[in-house]
Amino acid sequence: MTQAEFDADYADALENILVAMAQNAEIDPQKFYSMACVIENLRFFSPVLFAAIKKPSTEID
Secondary structure, three states: OOHHHHHHHHHHHHHHHHHHHHHOOOOOHHHHHHHHHHHHHHHHHHHHHHHHHOOOOOOOO
16 A cells, blocks of 8 residues: 555545544534544644554565
């Protein structure tokens, strides 16, 4: 998986979380706004997460 593919999948997952929260009637609108801001800010950590889970290009046996 390339970083571009990871970024796209990660953004899609975060968007799906927001959609699920928006469709839930039990979510308080003010809390939804706060969580939406947090989730949107998580998108900036995509390169860090990708680097953390990426397999090393050379493995030492």
